[in-house]
Amino acid sequence: MLALLALAPGLRAETGTIEGDVRLGPDLLERRMRFDPYPDPRRPPAPDPGRSEIENVVVYLEDAPAAPGAGVATAGPLVVEQRDGTFVPHVLAVPVGATVEFPNADVIYHNVFSLSKAATFDLGRYPRGVSRSVRLDRTGVVKVFCHIHADMSAVVLVLPNRWFARPDARGRFRIDGVPPGTYTLVGWHERARRVATAVRVEPGATAEVRVDIPLSEDAGDGP
Amino acid sequence: MDRSGGWRESLHARWSRARLETRLAVFGILLTLGTVAASFLALQIEMQRHTRRLLAGSLARQQRTLREVEQRRLEQLLRSSTLLTDSPTLRAAIETYRVESAIDGAARTDLVETIRTEARQIAHRIGGDLLILTDERGRVLAATGRAGLPPPDGADLSEVPAVRAAIDGTGPAGEREAAVLTFGSRRVRAGAVPMVLQGYVLGALVLGDEMDRAWLEGLRSSFDCEVVVRAGDAVLDATLDAGRTDHLAAALAATTEDRDTPPLVRAGGDEWVTAAIPLGTEPSGHPVTLHLLHSLDRALARTKRDLVATAALIGAVTVLLAGAAAVLVSRSVLGPLSRLSGFLRDVTETGDRTRRFECTDASHEMRILVGAYHGLIDSLALHEADLRRRAQEDLERLERLKESEKLAALGRMLSGAAHEINNPLTGVVGNLDIVLTRTDLPGPARERLDTVRREGRRIVGLVRNLLKVAHREGDERTPFDLERLLSDTADLRRHDFAAAGMRLDLELPGEPLTVLGNEIELQQVFLNIVNNAFDALAEVAGTPSLTVRADKDADRAVVTFTDNGPGITAPDRIFEHFFTTKPVGQGTGLGLSISRSIVERHDGRISAVNAPGGGARFTVALPLAPRADAGPRETATAPPGPRAPLPERGLRASVLVVDDEPSVLELQLAILDSLGATVVGAGSGTEAIEWLERRAFDLVVSDLRMPGAVSGKELYRWIADRRPELCVRLVFVTGELVDEDAFLERTAVRCVRKPFTMEEYVAALRESLHDLQPA
Numbered sequence: 001m002l003a004l005l006a007l008a009p010g011l012r013a014e015t016g017t018i019e020g021d022v023r024l025g026p027d028l029l030e031r032r033m034r035f036d037p038y039p040d041p042r043r044p045p046a047p048d049p050g051r052s053e054i055e056n057v058v059v060y061l062e063d064a065p066a067a068p069g070a071g072v073a074t075a076g077p078l079v080v081e082q083r084d085g086t087f088v089p090h091v092l093a094v095p096v097g098a099t100v101e102f103p104n105a106d107v108i109y110h111n112v113f114s115l116s117k118a119a120t121f122d123l124g125r126y127p128r129g130v131s132r133s134v135r136l137d138r139t140g141v142v143k144v145f146c147h148i149h150a151d152m153s154a155v156v157l158v159l160p161n162r163w164f165a166r167p168d169a170r171g172r173f174r175i176d177g178v179p180p181g182t183y184t185l186v187g188w189h190e191r192a193r194r195v196a197t198a199v200r201v202e203p204g205a206t207a208e209v210r211v212d213i214p215l216s217e218d219a220g221d222g223p
Numbered sequence: 224m225d226r227s228g229g230w231r232e233s234l235h236a237r238w239s240r241a242r243l244e245t246r247l248a249v250f251g252i253l254l255t256l257g258t259v260a261a262s263f264l265a266l267q268i269e270m271q272r273h274t275r276r277l278l279a280g281s282l283a284r285q286q287r288t289l290r291e292v293e294q295r296r297l298e299q300l301l302r303s304s305t306l307l308t309d310s311p312t313l314r315a316a317i318e319t320y321r322v323e324s325a326i327d328g329a330a331r332t333d334l335v336e337t338i339r340t341e342a343r344q345i346a347h348r349i350g351g352d353l354l355i356l357t358d359e360r361g362r363v364l365a366a367t368g369r370a371g372l373p374p375p376d377g378a379d380l381s382e383v384p385a386v387r388a389a390i391d392g393t394g395p396a397g398e399r400e401a402a403v404l405t406f407g408s409r410r411v412r413a414g415a416v417p418m419v420l421q422g423y424v425l426g427a428l429v430l431g432d433e434m435d436r437a438w439l440e441g442l443r444s445s446f447d448c449e450v451v452v453r454a455g456d457a458v459l460d461a462t463l464d465a466g467r468t469d470h471l472a473a474a475l476a477a478t479t480e481d482r483d484t485p486p487l488v489r490a491g492g493d494e495w496v497t498a499a500i501p502l503g504t505e506p507s508g509h510p511v512t513l514h515l516l517h518s519l520d521r522a523l524a525r526t527k528r529d530l531v532a533t534a535a536l537i538g539a540v541t542v543l544l545a546g547a548a549a550v551l552v553s554r555s556v557l558g559p560l561s562r563l564s565g566f567l568r569d570v571t572e573t574g575d576r577t578r579r580f581e582c583t584d585a586s587h588e589m590r591i592l593v594g595a596y597h598g599l600i601d602s603l604a605l606h607e608a609d610l611r612r613r614a615q616e617d618l619e620r621l622e623r624l625k626e627s628e629k630l631a632a633l634g635r636m637l638s639g640a641a642h643e644i645n646n647p648l649t650g651v652v653g654n655l656d657i658v659l660t661r662t663d664l665p666g667p668a669r670e671r672l673d674t675v676r677r678e679g680r681r682i683v684g685l686v687r688n689l690l691k692v693a694h695r696e697g698d699e700r701t702p703f704d705l706e707r708l709l710s711d712t713a714d715l716r717r718h719d720f721a722a723a724g725m726r727l728d729l730e731l732p733g734e735p736l737t738v739l740g741n742e743i744e745l746q747q748v749f750l751n752i753v754n755n756a757f758d759a760l761a762e763v764a765g766t767p768s769l770t771v772r773a774d775k776d777a778d779r780a781v782v783t784f785t786d787n788g789p790g791i792t793a794p795d796r797i798f799e800h801f802f803t804t805k806p807v808g809q810g811t812g813l814g815l816s817i818s819r820s821i822v823e824r825h826d827g828r829i830s831a832v833n834a835p836g837g838g839a840r841f842t843v844a845l846p847l848a849p850r851a852d853a854g855p856r857e858t859a860t861a862p863p864g865p866r867a868p869l870p871e872r873g874l875r876a877s878v879l880v881v882d883d884e885p886s887v888l889e890l891q892l893a894i895l896d897s898l899g900a901t902v903v904g905a906g907s908g909t910e911a912i913e914w915l916e917r918r919a920f921d922l923v924v925s926d927l928r929m930p931g932a933v934s935g936k937e938l939y940r941w942i943a944d945r946r947p948e949l950c951v952r953l954v955f956v957t958g959e960l961v962d963e964d965a966f967l968e969r970t971a972v973r974c975v976r977k978p979f980t981m982e983e984y985v986a987a988l989r990e991s992l993h994d995l996q997p998a
Contacts, residue, residue: 090421115319115334141322145315150308153318153421190322191423 016201018175018209022057022167022187025214053189056091058157059173059211060164062184062196077101080144080154082110087144087154091190095162096139103131111147118142118158155190187211244553251549252542259538263530270526271519275487278496278517285446285515286498293500297401297414304416304428307349313341317418317425321358339365353411355429361386364426369433372406380429384504389415389427401503403434403454403511410434410459412502434460449516451475452502455509471495475514494519559585563593576600622817641686642958646884648686649978652679653890656981657897683978702848705736705780709773712749716757725760726768736773736780739848740825748818748829752784752841755814759788759839775847784841790833797831873899874985876921876992880904881911881938882956883929887977891924894981908933912941922992923949927957927974939970954991
């Protein structure tokens with residue numbers, strides 16, 4: 001996806017680039033349970049929450065105009081795999097109208113359903129090797145659950161345009177091919193308050209943005 | 224005050240007078256009652272202690288159990304909450320609701336309804352009184368439960384510590400996190416657990432039970448104790464009534480907790496063993512505590528009732544046994560005592576003091592008592608016997624005195640009479656002796672004079688016998704013929720027997736039975752027996768007879784008096800003093816007792832029996848005298864016979880004869896003159912002394928009893944004083960036998976008793992003249 005986005009500035013030289021760092025405040029980290037209510041010796045210990053949580057952040061331009069056909073055609077395979085009793089990835093950002101695949105890679109049955117306003121569906125139960133898909137035509141947050149395993153959940157963020165990115169493990173992100181202008185850059189995390197930052201994009205230039213998600217959910221409004 | 228004092232005194236007096244049996248019984252019963260009561264008290268105290276310990280122990284166990292149960296319940300809640308909240312629909316609904324309400328603030332009713340439905344299902348499965356689902360901020364999403372309990376949606380529970388702990392995800396809920404929620408006056412004990420999705424807290428599940436009356440009563444019945452719930456100092460609820468609860472609350476507030484042994488609380492007159500269990504914390508922050516209270520009174524009530532019943536039963540039985548034992552013991556003492564008193568009454572009535580009280584099977588003390596009684600009786604008997612013996616001795620002495628006085632009077636009379644007879648008789652006999660010495664008397668005259676002299680000498684013998692009777696010669700024993708005494712005695716009464724038409728038979732052996740003894744006394748004995756027989760025979764019809772029989776039996780003479788009278792009423796007692804069967808006034812009862820003492824003084828025996836053929840039989844046995852003594856004395860006492868030797872030679876001596884009786888003086892002068900002696904006569908002692916001063920004499924013959932200044936005694940003293948050599952040449956002549964024995968004995972002067980024969984007189988004078996030693 002980044003490769004596709006990278007191609008665009010090459011074709012249209014008048015676009016700019018946004019780069020930045022995302023940092024999660026300690027508040028959010030502290031919201032994680034510090035005890036395991038369901039101890040199971042066969043389970044490997046949970047991955048370091050600080051590092052993995054950064055990957056669940058999505059950065060997007062809230063008020064950028066949707067480029068006609070942009071992203072929808074080039075969506076390619078958008079996949080949320082069911083593996084080891086979890087949805088991988090946990091957070092997936094897609095442009096509106098995209099179709100998301102939910103293949104089952106586990107030996108057990110899984111189910112995929114959502115009660116969200118943006119998309120309410122139930123793909124039913126299916127075994128390993130089977131994949132079902134859903135087309136998401138409304139922007140918003142789609143919470144996806146498995147009706148068999150209560151602790152499984154995933155978030156599909158359906159965005160109005162294609163200018164969004166997920167930071168890497170170090171928190172770096174880059175959005176290319178942004179038409180020049182002044183935009184509102186939003187840092188999103190499912191348990192955090194929406195963090196909005198104004199960013200000015202110059203053609204051929206790179207705007208450096210720093211997104212701090214300190215994140216008390218009490219503040220801010222939805223996207 | 225007075226009345227109680229009087230009452231006490233009368234009780235005391237009654238107690239003192241009560242029978243030993245009653246006193247023992249009352250004492251035993253009181254003692255037993257006291258013992259039972261004391262043991263009852265001791266037992267009760269011990270049981271109280273024991274029960275307290277038991278209660279405390281059981282309460283401590285209950286406390287531990289209850290705490291454990293509470294802990295388990297919370298843990299279980301925690302664990303089960305994963306299952307309860309495992310509904311994917313619930314989680315999805317909550318999570319979706321959270322996300323979307325965060326974005327646009329508008330609540331989706333379908334999601335809310337889903338959440339409520341899920342909550343109701345959980346509540347239905349769990350069955351608690353209250354179930355609340357909150358969001359991650361502690362606001363109520365859905366609540367269900369008993370009417371009136373569930374808080375409204377959106378209510379903020381974040382300040383409830385348990386809910387806070389759950390939504391903060393700080394750890395499992397524990398005792399401290401247990402919450403007490405208040406809804407008006409109602410309270411709910413609640414525990415809260417977090418709902419988690421992929422490590423993030425979605426919200427909290429709050430489960431609670433109402434602390435209502437039913438819950439309290441349930442606790443009360445399952446632990447069988449009273450329950451008080453306190454928050455701080457305030458009592459929230461209690462199974463007790465308000466009054467006692469107030470007392471208890473104050474006492475409970477004062478007790479310190481967390482001890483090993485549950486504290487003991489005294490309140491409202493009762494003792495309570497308590498245990499405290501923390502239930503949680505109120506929203507106000509006050510810890511809420513549940514107190515279990517065991518009442519000691521209640522725990523002891525049943526035991527106490529049983530104890531009282533048992534003590535009463537045992538007490539009653541023991542009291543009965545003690546009373547019975549006391550009665551038995553006292554009877555074992557009193558039985559012999561009453562027998563003894565009956566025995567004593569018998570002895571008093573019958574006077575038979577020889578009886579013994581048999582008590583070999585009685586108790587030791589009883590035997591001592593009876594022994595003392597027997598000792599007393601024995602000593603009394605000894606004392607009495609001693610008194611009786613002394614009385615008898617006194618009586619005998621008195622009797623002898625009377626007898627001797629009588630005899631002395633008789634003796635004095637007879638002595639005087641004999642004296643008066645002796646002097647003329649001496650003259651008659653002496654002169655006859657002198658006359659008969661003459662050879663020129665014609666034959667017929669000599670024969671007549673011989674007859675006169677013989678008869679005169681008989682008179683001499685009679686007078687001597689009279690004097691012998693008159694003069695009681697003490698215990699002087701002389702040999703005499705028992706046959707003759709018996710025949711003399713019989714002769715005394717023979718006339719009376721014949722006159723009364725009675726027979727008096729003598730059966731004598733015909734040989735002399737010589738007995739050594741006092742003839743007069745023994746005659747009195749025999750006369751007494753004969754007199755008694757005479758009296759007894761007076762009542763007999765037919766031919767009354769008395770047979771006196773004398774026999775020789777070895778060295779004893781045995782005399783039996785057998786009559787055919789009515790016999791003797793009491794042969795054993797007939798010899799006792801004052802025993803008489805004669806009518807009052809006719810007998811003294813002394814005769815036979817004196818007889819016995821006389822016979823016994825003679826070493827003899829007297830006895831009385833009823834003869835086999837009827838009538839009485841008296842037996843007197845007396846020892847016979849040794850034969851050697853009998854002969855010479857018998858002849859010596861015989862009156863001198865006519866063949867007595869006449870003086871063959873003259874008496875050549877100068878003799879002074881003193882006598883106040885002229886005839887006797889003249890007779891003596893004649894006798895001495897006929898013997899050729901030189902004789903001077905003096906009519907009185909004074910005259911004799913004149914003669915003795917004037918010249919010497921070979922012999923002095925003096926009357927002992929003479930009127931005037933100088934009697935025989937004075938004359939003797941004069942001679943002993945002036946002519947001591949003449950003392951042995953002094954011969955007294957006396958007509959009396961009574962008075963001067965002692966004098967004669969002391970002076971050893973020879974004595975010729977009037978009336979004397981010429982031979983006796985001359986022999987005495989010759990002995991005095993030639994044999995200087997008295998015969």
